[in-house]
Every structure is written in C-alpha cells, then in structure tokens.
Amino acid sequence: MLTMCDLQSEPCLFASTIFENIAYGREAATEAEVVEVATLANAHKFILALPDGYRTWLGERGVQLSGEQRQRVAVARALVKKAPILLLDEATSALDAESERSVQDALERSGTERTTIVGAHRLASVRNAHVIAVIDDEKVVEQGTHSHLLKHHPDGSYARMLQLQRFANGAATANGASSLGPSTSAREATR
Known part of the structure; x- marks a missing residue:
C-alpha cells in the first residue's frame, strides 16, 4: 500500500487520457472512484465539458489544460491513491484565492482519515x-x-x-x- 503522496505546485501530467492521469499510481481504480475523486477535486464538470470527457487525451497532441485545471486533476490523482499521508508543497500557489479555497475544501472533505502536511x-x-x-x-x-x-x-x-x-x-x-x-x-x- 502507498503510504505517502505528494502534490506540488507544478503537477506533472502525462500524454494520456484524463482518466489515466487521475488513476496513475493506482491503476486498479474504478471509473466510479475516478469520478468520485474528480468531483471532490472540483474537476468533474470541466472534464465532462471536454471533447471526450474522461477519455480526452492530454499533452502535445491532445488538449492543453489551464494551470487551475491541471492542479485539480493532480488533486484528484492524489485523492484516488488513498495514501494515509498527503504532502502538499506549495500545491495551491499557482491558483487564485477562489480556486485555492475550492481545492482546500476538496482536501478537507476527503481528508478525515489522513495526515496532511502543507508547505505554504x-x-x-x-x-x-x-x-x-x-x-x-x-x-x-x-x-x-x-x-x-x-x-x-x-x-x-x-x-x-x-x-x-x-x-x-x-x-x-x-x-x-x-x-x-x-x-x-x-x-x-x-x-
């Protein structure tokens, strides 16, 4: 079992689908789990608005996400791993105040059974x-x-x-x- 997950200010997304980017590190994640964490991370609505939803390809030959969208996908990825320790290193520094509050709310809603360490x-x-x-x-x-x-x-x-x-x-x-x-x-x- 993964014991720690980190979320940094510049999340690394891969040239693959949004679904695969969220499930990365926990490939056995179900579609329901991915949708659940994307919803918690306030990413579900923007993902559904993309051409192929969760099957939308990211990267050079795919869709380019905004910094805020990238951060929300990264938050969903961190949540789906269900690690008991979550390390946030300036994870929301690139977001505006409203987006930061939204991400913090998502982490609080999902984080009652984990230790979260924040560098900010x-x-x-x-x-x-x-x-x-x-x-x-x-x-x-x-x-x-x-x-x-x-x-x-x-x-x-x-x-x-x-x-x-x-x-x-x-x-x-x-x-x-x-x-x-x-x-x-x-x-x-x-x-």
Missing part, C-alpha cells in the same frame, strides 16, 4: 490546520493553531506574516493583482 507561504492555506509550525532559518519558531498563535504570539512571526499578507492583498486588490506574501513559510500537519 500563503497563510490562507494553513489557517484551519490543527497545528501550524512556523519555520524560520530552518527552525520551528512558533507552533499552534491560527488562533493560538495570534493570541499567544501577537508580535510573532506568524502574526507579522499574516499582517504583511493582509496589507499586500489589500494593496494588490487595489491594483488588480494578487500577492503570494513573504518568504518565511508556515507548515501544517492535520489529522
């Missing part, structure tokens, strides 16, 4: 974590839930990063752009 600069990605570990200069400098960190470390690294991101997002919204925030990272582990 965008703190919205870790806000609902059971444990947030703030890493600075290769050391854990703060640890706790979102509310614990803000209450017990109001001038700490997490609070400062959150304030910077709120400011940057406010300025970015005024300029019609988005911000990924500062370079210090927050990591979470949930169960």
Whole structure:
C-alpha cells in the first residue's frame, strides 16, 4: 500500500487520457472512484465539458489544460491513491484565492482519515490546520493553531506574516493583482 503522496505546485501530467492521469499510481481504480475523486477535486464538470470527457487525451497532441485545471486533476490523482499521508508543497500557489479555497475544501472533505502536511507561504492555506509550525532559518519558531498563535504570539512571526499578507492583498486588490506574501513559510500537519 502507498503510504505517502505528494502534490506540488507544478503537477506533472502525462500524454494520456484524463482518466489515466487521475488513476496513475493506482491503476486498479474504478471509473466510479475516478469520478468520485474528480468531483471532490472540483474537476468533474470541466472534464465532462471536454471533447471526450474522461477519455480526452492530454499533452502535445491532445488538449492543453489551464494551470487551475491541471492542479485539480493532480488533486484528484492524489485523492484516488488513498495514501494515509498527503504532502502538499506549495500545491495551491499557482491558483487564485477562489480556486485555492475550492481545492482546500476538496482536501478537507476527503481528508478525515489522513495526515496532511502543507508547505505554504500563503497563510490562507494553513489557517484551519490543527497545528501550524512556523519555520524560520530552518527552525520551528512558533507552533499552534491560527488562533493560538495570534493570541499567544501577537508580535510573532506568524502574526507579522499574516499582517504583511493582509496589507499586500489589500494593496494588490487595489491594483488588480494578487500577492503570494513573504518568504518565511508556515507548515501544517492535520489529522
């Protein structure tokens, strides 16, 4: 049994069908399972709109997916593997805030029986974590839930990063752009 699955910011999709891309790593996945995880990953609707649905060929001689669509297929692939540990390394950094929330919702709906470890600069990605570990200069400098960190470390690294991101997002919204925030990272582990 696969014990860990990772999902990165630049998912690798193969020159094959969407079905095969989702089932990759668990070739025994049934059509029902693939559709279920694609639905959880909010990919089912866009897949059905493609010329051949789940049998649509991807790659150089096939359909080219947007970054958001690629990420959703990768999330579905991670979910179909049913690994007890899921590692997300900046997995939603290329998505806009609404798409990121949608992917996070999918992971939360499917993740009650797995441990999820998230590496992220965008703190919205870790806000609902059971444990947030703030890493600075290769050391854990703060640890706790979102509310614990803000209450017990109001001038700490997490609070400062959150304030910077709120400011940057406010300025970015005024300029019609988005911000990924500062370079210090927050990591979470949930169960």
